Amino acid sequence: MSPQLLALAVVGVVVLAAACLELVRARRARLKTLGAIAAPASDPYILYFTGEGCTVCRTHQEPALAKLGAVRIDKVDAVADRTLADRFHVYTLPTTVVMTPEGRALHVNYGYATAPKLERQLAEARTGAGLEAVTA
Amino acid sequence: MATQVVDHSALKVNQTGIVATVLVAFIGSAFYRPALLLIPLLAIVLLAGTFAPQYALFKQLYFKVLKPRGIVKPRPVQDRPEPHNFAQGLGGVFLAVASAFLLPVPVIGLALALLVAVLAFVNLAFGYCLGCQIYFQLGKRGLIRAS
Numbered sequence: 001m002s003p004q005l006l007a008l009a010v011v012g013v014v015v016l017a018a019a020c021l022e023l024v025r026a027r028r029a030r031l032k033t034l035g036a037i038a039a040p041a042s043d044p045y046i047l048y049f050t051g052e053g054c055t056v057c058r059t060h061q062e063p064a065l066a067k068l069g070a071v072r073i074d075k076v077d078a079v080a081d082r083t084l085a086d087r088f089h090v091y092t093l094p095t096t097v098v099m100t101p102e103g104r105a106l107h108v109n110y111g112y113a114t115a116p117k118l119e120r121q122l123a124e125a126r127t128g129a130g131l132e133a134v135t136a
Numbered sequence: 137m138a139t140q141v142v143d144h145s146a147l148k149v150n151q152t153g154i155v156a157t158v159l160v161a162f163i164g165s166a167f168y169r170p171a172l173l174l175i176p177l178l179a180i181v182l183l184a185g186t187f188a189p190q191y192a193l194f195k196q197l198y199f200k201v202l203k204p205r206g207i208v209k210p211r212p213v214q215d216r217p218e219p220h221n222f223a224q225g226l227g228g229v230f231l232a233v234a235s236a237f238l239l240p241v242p243v244i245g246l247a248l249a250l251l252v253a254v255l256a257f258v259n260l261a262f263g264y265c266l267g268c269q270i271y272f273q274l275g276k277r278g279l280i281r282a283s
Binding site: 003006007010015055 | 144
């Protein structure tokens with residue numbers, strides 16, 4: 001086998017392993033975060049974690065949040081408000097957390113979340129669908 | 137945390153240059169072994185560009201040729217240049233290590249170089265900069281002075 005093919009195989013394995021580890025980490029962080037508690041409100045709302053150097057926040061996430069209309073969005077500087085960011089295991093920006101009116105985290109999106117996805121999650125937060133899984 | 141304006145097009149051109157050079161070296165070396173010389177050369181270019189921006193070959197190509205001729209449009213973003221410089225330096229270090237392995241154990245040398253190219257591609261395509269993450273984590277732990 002040529003060194004090129006062998007190197008390609010090695011890199012493939014490394015990349016695959018890194019992707020699997022990242023998937024596991026994201027899943028564990030999401031599971032830990034679901035059910036975390038913040039301030040209650042009259043309607044579902046979104047905690048939007050962002051930061052100064054986050055380009056995707058400005059170019060993608062904020063336009064998507066603007067499309068949601070009259071939804072309360074609590075913008076949180078993940079660097080300045082480390083306590084809240086740590087509670088929701090925010091290591092990726094942007095991160096959006098869809099909160100139920102009771103102040104319970106229903107969905108956590110690490111990375112850019114599209115407007116339709118957030119709308120779907122907000123609808124679930126309004127109807128209480130999926131809440132059993134979170135509180136269980 | 138002071139932000140400046142960083143032209144992200146310059147970063148993209150740099151990442152494209154890294155990916156292209158490693159790929160040429162990687163594929164070229166299968167037919168013409170001296171093509172591997174591109175890897176130590178790229179390491180020198182990246183390390184030199186980290187400490188003296190005027191020697192950052194791909195960024196200079198962007199600022200002196202591609203941008204003035206309108207081939208690549210500028211994309212100024214409020215950002216900090218330090219994490220990107222750190223990531224570039226880290227890429228340079230990995231390529232330097234890869235260069236040291238190229239003759240005795242070509243598989244390790246090629247794999248390390250290819251890994252740098254994969255990470256540059258991930259940054260180029262998805263905007264995820266692993267070197268920047270490492271910079272922030274080291275800064276958080278007080279291991280480097282992340283201004």
